Amino acid sequence: MTRKFARVSKYDARTLELPKRATKAAAGYDFQAAEDFLLPSIWRLPFLKILKRLRQAETVVASDYQAADLVLKPLLVPTGIKVYMEPQEFLLIANRSSNPLKRGLYLPNGVGIIDADYVDNAANEGEIFIQMINFGLHDRLIKKGERIGQGIFMPYLLTDDDEKTEKAERTGGFGSSGMK
Structure with a gap:
């Protein structure tokens, strides 16, 4: 059985801690940021502007929505970590x-x-990113080594007739499963 964490190659030369559990009874392995990462607050002008227009029942055009969407878009915080696990498991x-x-x-x-099957994919070597959004009033600098999330190994079950449907091989990185 193989279940382990490893660093992606672009972070080999840097000091990155592999995820670990903080206590004996902890279910989750703590993930840290691989580098300093600025996570901007959602409370920026395009978002505030559209809120004001909506509240005052003013006309909102497509470009207003597009600008606000850019501010509200989650960002991917790199961990520099990939994970190996058994076929019927997920993290x-x-x-x-x-x-x-x-x-x-x-x-x-x-x-x-x-x-x-995300590990060692050609797009990003299977690096785990933690998708985040900052609802705080100020931009948040996440420092390298700061704990940002946790991973819990889980088994999953298949339906009795699962083998009847054809499955594609993973070809991409983040968000690539199920793409046509």
């Missing part, structure tokens, strides 16, 4: 409980799912 990526309360940082999708 569930969850937020640290202190992030929303103390830092205003959220995972916009609630959780992330790292599939077993």
Whole structure:
């Protein structure tokens, strides 16, 4: 059985800690930021402008929505880490409980799912990124080595007739499964 974390090659020369559990009973392995990363606050002019226009029942045009969408777009915080696991497992990526309360940082999708075939893909070597959005009033500098999320290994089950459907081989990196 192979279940382990490793550094992606672009971070080989840097000091990166592999994820580890903080206590004996901890379910999650703590992930750290691979480098300093500025996560801007959502409370920027394009977003505030559209909120004001909507509140005052003013006309909002497509370019207003596009500008606000750019501000609200989550960013991918690099961890420099990849994971090897068994075929019928996945790594569930969850937020640290202190992030929303103390830092205003959220995972916009609630959780992330790292599939077993994501590792060593050609697009990004299987690097795990943690998708985040900053609801705090100020931009947040996430420092290299700061704990930003946690990963929990999980098994999954298949339907009895799963083998009847053809499955594609993974060809891409982040967000590539299920693409046509």
